[in-house]
Amino acid sequence: MKQQNLMPKHSGLTPRMLAQAVAATLLLAAGLPALAEPVAVATPTQNVMSEIMNRQQQMQVELSELRDLVERQGHELEMLKRAQKETYMDTDQRIRALDAAMRPAAGATPVSLPAPVAPATPATQPAIVAQSAFADDQAKYDQGLKLLREGQYQPAVKMFDQVIKASPPSANRPNALYWTGEAYVVLGDLKSALNAFEQVVQDSPAHQKAADAQLKIGYIYYDQKNYARAREILNKVKTQFPGTQAATLAEQRLKRMQSEGV
């Protein structure tokens, strides 16, 4: 079937010729009942054989249908990946532009602040909730973010420090540590920044900020021109956190390092 579709010219047989041939065979068979008779009676073996043949043909068809499906889905995935990457690059670019506009005098490593719509506990909460340790902690964390956004890095670090040292440990500890690290980067205290980021990775390896912290550690080593260590860390980001934005950014930085020949 398929063969005729694909290569009618190669066979040299037109459908009409085939039809004529079939018609001739039928006429011949009709004129010779004695010959046609034995063929009509199939033995059990023949039945099994033709059953197997049918099955095989059926499987071939199903197989090619499945292949078609897999190929199409692979193609769609690729298209989605491409679209997603483009969207991400676009968003990233916008955030960087915003960031640059907010802090024109910032250091070399850009800090991606959370967007202004970051979840914040409204100040007008009922008194009962406000008194709980949770709310108190959340308020301090939000205050720290607010200070950070306003460019008051030292006060922000102090505020985050309260969250970090809270007992029992705050759920916001990894986030507070991360932003402390970012604040130190801006302040130019790379050693303290490194310390903060490393605590995120060591204490909360499964936290969503762990990948970002690891990436920033890589960036810091890069800024310190410790390229071997930077490469090692960035590769870790790629293998430990595949599919994350951090992994994509790590990949980009690694490529940049390659093109810079470091």
Add this chain to the structure above:
Amino acid sequence: MPRLLIALLLMLAALPARAVLQIDITQGTDGTLPIAVVPFGGSAPEDIAQIVSSDLARSGQFNTLAPNAMPERPMDPQQVNLDAWRAVKRDYLVVGSVRPDAGNFALEFYVLDVINGKQLTAMSVTASKSDLRMGAHRVADIVYEAITGVKGAFATRIAYITETGQPPVRRYSLEVADSDGYNPQSILESKEPVMSPAWSKDGRKLAYVSFESRRSSIYVQDVFSGRRELVSSFPSINGSPSWSPDGRKLALTLSKDGNAEIYVLDLATRQTTRLTNSAAIDTEASWLPDGSGIVFTSDRGGRPQTYQVGVGGGAPKRLTFDGGYNARPSVSPDGQFLATVQSCGGGFCIAVLDLKTGASRTVSKGSQDEAPSYAPNSAMLLYASGGGVLRVASVLGQANTTLSLQKGKVRDPAWGPFRQ
């Protein structure tokens, strides 16, 4: 010339109309460049201006002016009244004359930018009497390149198969003609089918399939000397030859090992290497212009689609997803586009896929279009259309032209390389 070219580039940069032309391809003659090719002065056995004008129109990137609509008939730039040409809305003007030159003809011509009143090119092309049409195509190439910045592909040749008569007196002929279908010459005649001609990259040889021994075999024939060589006659199918860019190998469809697969034949050693392995039919191989791989048709997914495989073999990658049928793939010489025969509206038309963006569009209306073949400058596509005529579709513009001077049914066109 270099100074002229720089001036030309500067001028083009200032012309927004060109950008529109590239993008806005669906709007008839909008966005095409208005030009007039004035009948050449002097006398010649061919109407040079007419040939140049038809070439430019066929590219789909120009709209031309009939001689009876021209305000004047200048033969050189000094005689041109630019305002008269601006009045008939021409942006470009070609004027020239034919001069006898030691038994040959010298075609002297000028390309003028009417809007800015500048001369873009002044050139002379010499051609013998028998080569006069080709000389005119060279003029068209130079005009095309002066204005678009892209090398012209009019002074090239095409090959195709004609089928005449009814059995038992049916004849097949392998013909070579100019890119506009003129000067056809038969280089092989046979009572048995001949198909799939393929040009070597130097334009000297054609590989083709012949059934002259009652079964398929592949021959390589020198276009100039007529000498030919049998290169593949394995049992069962020998089909669809395609030359590697270096001219040393042919990709073929063979079924010597049971099923139709793609093989590469080394012409020097006659060794074959199998590239595909599938229970489905793999055929119609076509080399990527950089020689790194091959595109081919396979129905491994149930229906024919185009796949790509590296020259070292490996897992083929499917390239086409639009339309339920994409066969007879041809990659543009610049490597950017893939032309296929695609199912459309119950028939078949020619589709072009942008390999970078994945965007696809059809460039012919159907309904029985087949065998697309790219011009060497990637700007035009030659294909066979229902009933067996040859058509040229502009890839950048909208033009779609039927080539003239054909006898019988015409099939399997192949556009040859730039002439060296």
